[in-house]
Amino acid sequence: MAPPVIPLSVWLLGAFDPVLIVIAVWLGWKADQIGKVFIAAIAALAVSVITSWLIHSIGLPWIAPIGQDAPTLLPIRSVAAVVWALVGYFARRWSKR
Numbered sequence: 082m083a084p085p086v087i088p089l090s091v092w093l094l095g096a097f098d099p100v101l102i103v104i105a106v107w108l109g110w111k112a113d114q115i116g117k118v119f120i121a122a123i124a125a126l127a128v129s130v131i132t133s134w135l136i137h138s139i140g141l142p143w144i145a146p147i148g149q150d151a152p153t154l155l156p157i158r159s160v161a162a163v164v165w166a167l168v169g170y171f172a173r174r175w176s177k178r
Contacts (some may be wrong), residue, residue, distance in 0.1 A: 085158055090159050091154070092126075092154060093147040093157075094144050094154075094163035095106060095154030095157045095158045095160075095161065096157050096158070096160070097144065097145075098129050098130045098133060098144055098145045098161075098162075099144065100128060100129045100133070101116065101125055101126065101128075101129035101158060101161060101162055101165065103130050104124065104125035104129065105121060105122055105125035105126075105161075105162045105163075105165035105166040105168075105169065106165050106166070106168055108120075108121030108124055108125060108166060108168035108169065108171075109121050109122075109165065109166035109168065109169025109170040109172075109173075110169040110170065111169075112123060112166070112169075112170050114169050115151075115170065118141065118163070118166045118167055118170045120151060121166040121169075122159070122162035122163040122165075122166040123162070124170045125162045125165065125166060126155075126158055126162040127168045128160065129158060129162070130153070130155075133145055133147045134147040134154075145158075146171065158162075
């Protein structure tokens, strides 16, 4: 049996998880070296996944829920975490000009 096809709109929701965005941009802003951006992205991904899972498990609606019946979307969340952390990192560099 083939796995279910996940529409593109669901994949995009994983990239725009508000917890992921806030944590990744904030930690990216605080990073003083480009290598720390990847650590910021990993931390943001972990916090986002745990928060989404907790919110979904208590039954509240969430933009990108995680559960047995909802996809985790780890690939798109991982890429989005790096992108958002880079946004924070370069925004700080740009603001200091």
